[in-house]
Amino acid sequence: xxxxxxxxxxxxxxxxxxxxxxxxxxxxxxxxxxxxxxxxxxxxxxxxxxxxxxxxxxxxxxxxxxxxxxxxxxxxxxxxxxx
Numbered sequence: 459x460x461x462x463x464x465x466x467x468x469x470x471x472x473x474x475x476x477x478x479x480x481x482x483x484x485x486x487x488x489x490x491x492x493x494x495x496x497x498x499x500x501x502x503x504x505x506x507x508x509x510x511x512x513x514x515x516x517x518x519x520x521x522x523x524x525x526x527x528x529x530x531x532x533x534x535x536x537x538x539x540x541x
Contacts, residue, residue, distance in 0.1 A: 479539045 468490045475481040495505045533539065 460498060464498055468494050 471490060475486055475531050476483060492505060492509075495508065500508075
């Protein structure tokens with residue numbers, strides 16, 4: 459139950475800070491879950507394991523995202539999508 463409540467609190471804080479423009483989104487997505495994990499009583503080794511598992515499952519998608527942003531940025535700059 460405590461993990462569910464802390465998840466909703468993280469989402470509420472994330473929305474608040476993003477809508478008010480008080481923080482950079484990347485820092486919020488990193489700092490808030492790690493802080494919530496420590497507040498819920500997880501140790502440093504457990505949190506490091508969570509981070510390792512999350513990064514290993516999303517690494518390929520992040521690499522693809524970086525490639526797509528770069529590729530379409532270049533294509534837009536050279537005028538490929540102009541009429």
